[in-house]
Amino acid sequence: xxxxxxxxxxxxxxxxxxxxxxxxxxxxxxxxxxxxxxxxxxxxxxxxxxxxxxxxxxxxxxxxxxxxxxxxxxxxxxxxxxxxxxxxxxxxxxxxxxxxxxxxxxxxxxxxxxxxxxxxxxxxxxxxxxxxxxxxxxxxxxxxxxxxxxxxxxxxxxxxxxxxxxxxxxxxxxxxxxxxxxxxxxxx
Amino acid sequence: xxxxxxxxxxxxxxxxxxxxxxxxxxxxxxxxxxxxxxxxxxxxxxxxxxxxxxxxxxxxxxxxxxxxxxxxxxxxxxxxxxxxxxxxxxxxxxxxxxxxxxxxxxxxxxxxxxxxxxxxxxxxxxxxxxxxxxxxxxxxxxxxxxxxxxxxxxxxxxxxxxxxxxxxxxxxxxxxxxxxxxxxxxxx
Numbered sequence: 332x333x334x335x336x337x338x339x340x341x342x343x344x345x346x347x348x349x350x351x352x353x354x355x356x357x358x359x360x361x362x363x364x365x366x367x368x369x370x371x372x373x374x375x376x377x378x379x380x381x382x383x384x385x386x387x388x389x390x391x392x393x394x395x396x397x398x399x400x401x402x403x404x405x406x407x408x409x410x411x412x413x414x415x416x417x418x419x420x421x422x423x424x425x426x427x428x429x430x431x432x433x434x435x436x437x438x439x440x441x442x443x444x445x446x447x448x449x450x451x452x453x454x455x456x457x458x459x460x461x462x463x464x465x466x467x468x469x470x471x472x473x474x475x476x477x478x479x480x481x482x483x484x485x486x487x488x489x490x491x492x493x494x495x496x497x498x499x500x501x502x503x504x505x506x507x508x509x510x511x512x513x514x515x516x517x518x519x
Numbered sequence: 520x521x522x523x524x525x526x527x528x529x530x531x532x533x534x535x536x537x538x539x540x541x542x543x544x545x546x547x548x549x550x551x552x553x554x555x556x557x558x559x560x561x562x563x564x565x566x567x568x569x570x571x572x573x574x575x576x577x578x579x580x581x582x583x584x585x586x587x588x589x590x591x592x593x594x595x596x597x598x599x600x601x602x603x604x605x606x607x608x609x610x611x612x613x614x615x616x617x618x619x620x621x622x623x624x625x626x627x628x629x630x631x632x633x634x635x636x637x638x639x640x641x642x643x644x645x646x647x648x649x650x651x652x653x654x655x656x657x658x659x660x661x662x663x664x665x666x667x668x669x670x671x672x673x674x675x676x677x678x679x680x681x682x683x684x685x686x687x688x689x690x691x692x693x694x695x696x697x698x699x700x701x702x703x704x705x706x707x
Contacts, residue, residue, distance in 0.1 A: 350538045487671025514702030
């Protein structure tokens with residue numbers, strides 16, 4: 332039941348917004364009473380916290396799996412971009428909530444979620460730096476700035492890309508990675 | 520006075536959110552009465568509409584200026600990325616409102632603003648296609664997908680980049696354009 336409440340909240344917060352969704356809206360959708368909601372959660376904010384934590388924990392786990400593999404840095408980059416784009420199909424509403432509603436978390440939770448979000452960025456920076464150190468990428472790159480470049484191009488696809496359309500997730504990831512890797516490679 | 524009300528609303532909507540800001544908050548900040556507000560605007564939504572229109576009209580005007588110049592396509596790309604990043608300093612709150620609060624516009628206004636937003640994307644697509652046709656860029660690029668790649672990497676910087684820090688706007692634009700152009704170029 333707890334995870335059903337979270338799933339329904341993800342879809343309502345994602346479509347209408349956190350402020351615009353009441354606990355009544357959530358329980359109505361599930362045919363529950365408010366009592367059941369309060370058995371599992373103190374308030375609406377607690378659901379929001381868990382949505383944020385699940386979203387970023389899941390991404391970090393998938394990212395770790397790639398980082399710890401024995402692939403080359405170029406291959407890891409391809410896997411990472413593919414993973415981020417594939418997640419749109421399953422997590423577009425969670426992502427919208429993550430990008431848009433973080434300011435509704437309290438200070439303590441906000442700082443916790445931000446740390447994990449920053450870790451996701453730092454891992455990409457490390458991947459770029461490893462690629463430079465192993466001479467797969469150019470020497471003159473700024474790994475920190477490039478990590479935001481990669482986050483931007485991949486995260487932005489949550490706002491416009493429709494899975495199941497003319498271009499598949501795999502194709503989009505291939506197009507993006509090809510452009511990115513040629514940009515990162517040593518010339519000549 | 521009208522433009523002061525808009526400026527104050529941009530800062531309040533941007534920091535707190537549209538739903539979270541009342542007309543009372545706006546007039547309090549300016550030391551006005553609600554009567555003055557209603558002399559210029561029917562309601563809070565009308566301010567939101569004008570913020571959206573000003574933001575996208577201004578971007579389109581700057582983009583047009585670049586598109587119609589006599590620069591090469593590569594140079595235009597550099598100018599475009601620089602322009603988008605330079606706008607962070609003056610328009611970060613407007614951009615946050617544009618990315619986050621569009622769903623609070625009514626159907627008619629939403630469709631009007633979306634058309635202009637789509638035009639901004641189509642112009643980038645055209646720039647990439649011109650670069651392909653003039654053999655400045657590789658033949659095998661999909662101009663439509665690449666336009667979203669560019670929008671993503673530039674727009675994402677509104678979420679993390681702090682003007683006035685260690686990396687200047689010009690430097691960030693140069694780093695991003697160098698990576699992008701090497702990715703778009705013909706090899707060899």
